[in-house]
Amino acid sequence: MSARIWLSIIVMGAVTVAIRLLPLTLIRKPLKNRFLLSFLHYVPYVTLAVMTFPAIVDSCETPVAGIASLVVGAIAAWYGANMVSVAVICCVVAFVLGLL
Amino acid sequence: MSTQSAAAPSAPRRAHPLAEGLRDGLPIGLGYLAVAFSLGIAARQAGLNAVQGFMASLLSVASAGEYAGFTLIAAQASYAEIALGTLVTNARYLLMSTALSQRFSQDTSLAKRIGVGLGVTDELFGLAIATPRVEPFYQYGAMLSSIPLWCIGTSAGIVAGELLPARVVTALSVSLFGMFLAVIMPAARTDRVVRICVLASFVASYAATHLIPLTMAWSSGTRIIVLTVIIAAAAALIRPVDAEGDDAA
Numbered sequence: 001m002s003a004r005i006w007l008s009i010i011v012m013g014a015v016t017v018a019i020r021l022l023p024l025t026l027i028r029k030p031l032k033n034r035f036l037l038s039f040l041h042y043v044p045y046v047t048l049a050v051m052t053f054p055a056i057v058d059s060c061e062t063p064v065a066g067i068a069s070l071v072v073g074a075i076a077a078w079y080g081a082n083m084v085s086v087a088v089i090c091c092v093v094a095f096v097l098g099l100l
Numbered sequence: 101m102s103t104q105s106a107a108a109p110s111a112p113r114r115a116h117p118l119a120e121g122l123r124d125g126l127p128i129g130l131g132y133l134a135v136a137f138s139l140g141i142a143a144r145q146a147g148l149n150a151v152q153g154f155m156a157s158l159l160s161v162a163s164a165g166e167y168a169g170f171t172l173i174a175a176q177a178s179y180a181e182i183a184l185g186t187l188v189t190n191a192r193y194l195l196m197s198t199a200l201s202q203r204f205s206q207d208t209s210l211a212k213r214i215g216v217g218l219g220v221t222d223e224l225f226g227l228a229i230a231t232p233r234v235e236p237f238y239q240y241g242a243m244l245s246s247i248p249l250w251c252i253g254t255s256a257g258i259v260a261g262e263l264l265p266a267r268v269v270t271a272l273s274v275s276l277f278g279m280f281l282a283v284i285m286p287a288a289r290t291d292r293v294v295r296i297c298v299l300a301s302f303v304a305s306y307a308a309t310h311l312i313p314l315t316m317a318w319s320s321g322t323r324i325i326v327l328t329v330i331i332a333a334a335a336a337l338i339r340p341v342d343a344e345g346d347d348a349a
Contacts, residue, residue: 016190019190022194023198044222051167052302053302077282083278
């Protein structure tokens, strides 16, 4: 089990380091492909959204606590609350409603 | 997670670039401490201990990428799946490193390019491009005052997850999602295509997790990879971005 986790950590690190270093060593020219540039532009938002929902709901004590946490957090973030504030708001909502 | 980026250094550079970097990296590091703590909660759920969490964060320094990796580890995914998941969730660093490669002065050694490249994160990239030329020692300073806090935060989250009551850990486990929301919602507010992407991602992710038998059989990590590639590729085909892409998140 532990060996599997260590190997997984090494795989994650090796791939991430390769992504960071390839452009600085091998690829010296700027990326020109419009599709690739657009794809890379959208990936962070899409992947974070996919990872957030429905996982946030499923990770709470009750679906109501999860949905409330998502909605309140999303509204706070929409109106510009900073990262730590949004996180704290989500936790408090999830904890309080989880007690019900 | 550009919200945590320090303001562009405004004071004229008099101190050594390393000292300047150490100073400007600290606010980033404090933000990292909080995010990594949340990440540690997720790492513990995947079975990592504090030392493994520290090393995972030291080797990867990537919130979304590490979270995807931990999800895959928890799902007993193959190493190939872990490699693919890491590749997709961290693909944006390819773009950042490429942009950065244009900003070194000609005589910068390969060792210094690699040294700076190892520290490409959303926030440290933001710091690097705040000035026209990349100053390696400035970046080293910023890395030194932020990345250790990233690693310590991850370990702290794992330890806290072991010590705190289950109910508190459950509530803390949503904090990372809150941080993800803090990244996507402001962009969704200002950019209509991102807004549609986020909505489509929510709907597709829900359907894939709870409605469609084929994708329900997959691990959540596999769903993350497949949905990210499909939705981001569709958006890129339908609404390609015009500019050079320097404004990536």
